[in-house]
Amino acid sequence: MGILDGKVVLISGIAGWQGRAAALALAREDAQVLGCDVKAEEAAETVVYVNREGGQMRSLHPLDTSEPGNAAQWVQATIGAWGRIDILYNNASAMRAQGLFADRHWRIGT
Numbered sequence: 001m002g003i004l005d006g007k008v009v010l011i012s013g014i015a016g017w018q019g020r021a022a023a024l025a026l027a028r029e030d031a032q033v034l035g036c037d038v039k040a041e042e043a044a045e046t047v048v049y050v051n052r053e054g055g056q057m058r059s060l061h062p063l064d065t066s067e068p069g070n071a072a073q074w075v076q077a078t079i080g081a082w083g084r085i086d087i088l089y090n091n092a093s094a095m096r097a098q099g100l101f102a103d104r105h106w107r108i109g110t
Contacts, residue, residue: 002029008082010074011035012065013091015042020049022089027055031087034078036063065092 009026013019014035027033027050036059037043043061050057058081065071078085 004029004031007031007086008084009033009087010078010085011089011091013037014046015039019091020046023050023057024053027057032082033057035059036061036074038062038064
């Protein structure tokens with residue numbers, strides 16, 4: 001069991017090296033990871049790599065989180081799969097949304 005056993009993690013920008021490394025590190029600690037990126041092929045490679053290394057990872061790609069509807073879809077997919085979100089790792093290089101992510105994209109329990 002890792003220190004993040006059962007924690008649910010969202011990671012944006014998984015197509016690049018930093019996002020890929022973060023996804024792998026979090027999955028190695030037994031987190032459930034749902035990533036996204038606008039670069040579909042590279043995002044898919046990250047998912048294959050993490051799962052091949054024994055992690056638990058899914059991804060929505062291509063997905064641009066700067067579009068509020070897309071970000072909401074990503075969040076809802078996570079809640080639908082695991083019922084909650086424990087960690088948000090915002091690694092996307094062009095997050096242009098204004099305001100707090102939680103205020104703009106979802107309400108849990110309201």
